Structure formats: C-alpha cells, structure tokens
Amino acid sequence: MSVSLELRGLRKEFGGLVAVNDIDLAIPRGAVMGLLGPNGSGKTTVLNLISGALPLTSGEVLLNGQPVQHLAAHHRARLGIARTFQLVRLSRSLNARDNIALSLAFGRDALWGAAARERADAALATVGLPGRGNVDVGSLNYIDQKRLELARAIAAKPDILLLDEWLAGLNPTELRTGIELICALKEQGMTIILVEHIMEAIREICPRCVVMSAGMKIADGPTPDVLTDPQVVAAYLGDFEYA
Template identity: 75%
Template structure:
C-alpha cells in the first residue's frame, strides 16, 4: 500500500507549553489506526495540525507526498482530509440535509444543486438517517447528531477521515452501532485515524495503534502488541480501561 499521510518531526508550542513534540507517523492508504493516550497527551492537537485547525510550529504534514502544513483547513479539505470533533459541531440553524450540502461545497469535487441534495440523501441513509434530511439538528438525539456529523464528514468522499472520540458518550447499544458504522466506512477504502479511549472499539477496529505521552509518540505497531507494551500498560492502559 502506498503512503497517504506522513507526519515528520511535527511540533506545536503554545507559549512555553510544547503540546506536540517531534511526532512522526506514516499512514498507508486504507489503514484504520487508533491514536491513543491519556487526556493532555497531544492527540487532538495532532488531529488539529493534520486537518489545518492549527498551524504547526515546525515540522511537515505530507499528503500523498505533498506538503500541506501551510494550507488553510478548507484547502486541506479540498485535498481529501475530513474530520469530526470531540464535541459535535453542527450548524444548528440548518436542517440535517443542509448541514451536509454545506460541506459538499468545500470537498475535493464540489457538488451543487440537485446532485448535492441527492448525495446528502445517500450519505444520510448510509449512517442510518434515511429520510431525515429535513430534520432540525435540535430534534435529533445524541447518537443521531453523531451520525449526522459523521455523514457530513464522509459526504465529500475524503481520502483521510479523522475521528476525534466519535464513539465517546454512547451507551453499549449505540457503541455497537457506531463500531459497525466505522466498519462500513473501512469497507469503502477510506483511510481512518481515530482518537479513542474505548479499548473495546480500538481492539475491534484498529489493526495498528499509535500511543502518545506528553506530546510524543511512545509506541507504534500492531494494536495487541502496543497494548501489551509495559510502558503503555504502566502509564496508560488502566486509564483507558476506565475511561
């Protein structure tokens, strides 16, 4: 498999705080990788640096070998990077369908008008929200708002999907539904990097895991091996299992 995303010596500093310190990672096309670590380890900052929500202090973000670290977030979206957030971020004044249509205008292949509405209906159905295009955001329960955010992220046909604790806050039944949704995305060939604390989901979804501590990568490899690494077990696994 060819490398889709490469991060080289990535660093982000906020004043005297170094939130990300020399992170390197390579992600091949079609991989599903868990990005793990306790709160404050730098996981979400890395996601923000990849997506363009934050600008790196130094280092490189390469998509298909092309540097994108100087690009604004909307330009990275056009290159095929899409994401969800820790807290659901939807446009509350728009319907579910219009939330998706808005995103389609900024994808790699912008879609407008009737084609955009058809794509919105298609992607809503794929996440279990068939026929809900006219629903208001406020009328949707928590899992359905999560579904809508996922639909919005996948609608523009991204190559790289960043899921930041998308499964957080779900009850056991909803969690199972969420895992199956991510599995269905995997089958489409999209590359997925997911930040997650729920080890059940990580073990089931991610053949490979990367673990961060204090802004740096401390482990990277097959998930079972990484989760058995004494350094990871001692510092983080107990925290994950009770998260």
C-alpha cells in the same frame, strides 16, 4: 502499499508548552489506525495539525507525498481530509440535509444545489439516517447527531478521515452501532485515524495503534502488542489488564 498520510517532525508549541513533540508517522492508504493516550497527551492537537485547524510550529504534513502544512483547512478539505470533533459541531439553524450540503460547497467536488442535496441524502443513508434530511438538528438524539456529523465528513468522499472520540458518550447499544458503522467505512478503503479511549472499539476496529504521552509518541505497532506494552500500561491504561 503506498503512504496516504505522513507526518515528519510534527511539532506544536503553545508558548512554553510543547503539546506535540516531533512526531514522525506514516499511514498507508486504506489503513485504520488508533491514536491513543491519556487526556492532554496531544492526540486532538495532532488531528488539528493534520486538518489545518491549527498551524504547526515546525515539521511537515504530507498527503499522498505532497506537503500540505502551508494550506488552510478548507484547502486541505478539498484535497481529501475530513474530520469529526470531540464535541459535535452542527448548525442548528439548518436541517440535516443542509448541514451536509453546506459543507459540500467547500469539499473536493464543490457541489451546490440539487447535486449537493442528492449527495447529502446518500451520506445520510450510509450512516443509518435514510429519509431524515428534513429533520431539524435539535430534534435528533445524541447518536443521530454524531451520525449526522459523520455523514457530513464522508459526503466529501475523503481520502483521510479523522475521528476524534466519535464513539464517546454512547450507551452500549449505540456503541455497537457506531463500531459497525466505522467498520463499514473501513471496508470502503478510507484511511482512518481514530482517537478513542474505548478499548473494545480499538481492538475491533484498529489493527495498528500509536500511543502518545506528554506530546511524544511512546508506542507504535499491532494493537495487541501496543496495549500490553509496559510503557503504555503505565502511561495510559493504569492498572487495567487487557488479555
């Protein structure tokens, strides 16, 4: 299986703080990987370095074998990298459809007008919001705002989808819906990196996990093995046991 995304010596320093410490990582095309670690371990920073939201200090980000670390975030988006954020980032002055259509102007297909609205409506249907294109963003509940942000990401038909705690804050029913939705995207062949703290979701969605602590990668392997690794338990899971 070919490598879709590769990180080589990925490093990010904020003054004297090393937030990401020389991470090496290769993710095959179509793989789904969980990126775990305690708060402040560097997970979101890694996603920011992949997407171009932050410049790296050193290292390489390769998409389909080509270095992209020198490219701005919108150029990486056009090459097939899309993401969601820990805190939902939507334009409340636009309706649901236009939130997506606006992003498509900067996506890999650069769509406008009727074509963008049609793509937006298809993405809304995919995430469980059919016929909701004219709805004001402010009238959507929390899970539907998260659905909308995910629709905006997948509308661009990305090769790489970065989900930053997308399941956080959901009640049990919403969580089940969210897990099923990510599993459906997984079946479509997207390469997905899932930053998450909810072990139920990680176990169900991610065959492979990488764990970070203090900016370093401390484990990488099959999810059941990683979650029972003593170093991972000490760094992240505390006294919890996952049989």
